[in-house]
Amino acid sequence: MKNSSVQDSVKKAAVDLFATQGYATTSVQQIVEAAGVTKGAMYHYFRSKDDLLFAIYEQLLTLQGERLSQIVDSGLPTQETLRAVCVDVIETSIDYLPEGTVFFRSVHMLSDERQEEVKRRRRKYHDDFSSIIERGQREGVYRADVPRAVLVAHFFSDVHYLSHWYSPAGPESKGKIAAQITDLFLDSLSADAPARRR
Incomplete structure (x- = not known):
């Protein structure tokens, strides 16, 4: 082998x-x-089960981090960049749904060192994601009345909740689900969103 x-x-x-x-x-x-x-x-x-559990999730963290960098480096306009990143993180999360599900159920059993490493890697991704939103806010296309940390948490709560309800055997493809969740998030992020509520 x-x-x-x-x-x-x-x-x-x-x-x-x-x-x-x-x-x-x-x-x-x-x-x-x-x-x-x-x-x-x-x-x-x-070296241990601890290493193995970390490796299961680290593979997804690495993939998503590399894909985000590739999308950002492609030089697309801000709105297209964020859409592509949102779709990608949802689709890759679905591709690795069993790994993600196992990890989130058991992450509290990792050593303190490993848990800190996961937090650091996820924080880096979230910070890079947030920087795209910040760029859109400076350009006036994204709302600025809600803290970016809340906007980021809003999106990733949907991503992390996928394992509770999404099934590859269901009627919707991962592409369609990714597009729908992305559209909902980007609609809520639009600079016109507060005006629509008034």
Whole structure:
């Protein structure tokens, strides 16, 4: 089995087991048996279950961070940039829905060091996301009567809630869901939103 296959097999087995029987009650032995590898092979890549749980979510964090940078660097106008970022973070969250679901259920079991690392990485993404909104506020296209932190939290609460209701087997595709949630957020963000309520 190739090195990348070992890592992928271990992570997939861990996600499946953590989802069905919980992180705390899943043993390393169960993970390696399900993955079809030895403990030595697993420990070559993951020093502990803690490392493995972090790696499951770190893969998504890295992907989304890289995609955000690519979109911002593409030089699109602000409104197109934010739309593309919103759609991307929703679609990638759906692509990694099992991993995200497992992680958010078990994040409190990570070591303090790992929890701080996750917070730092997520804060960096949120800060970069917020900077796009700030740019739109300076341009006069986004409302400025609500703190940016609230606007960011509003969007990501919808993203993090996906695992509670979205099913790939449902009638709506990930693309349609991403477009709908993005449209709702961008409508609420528009500089014209307060005027429409009066």
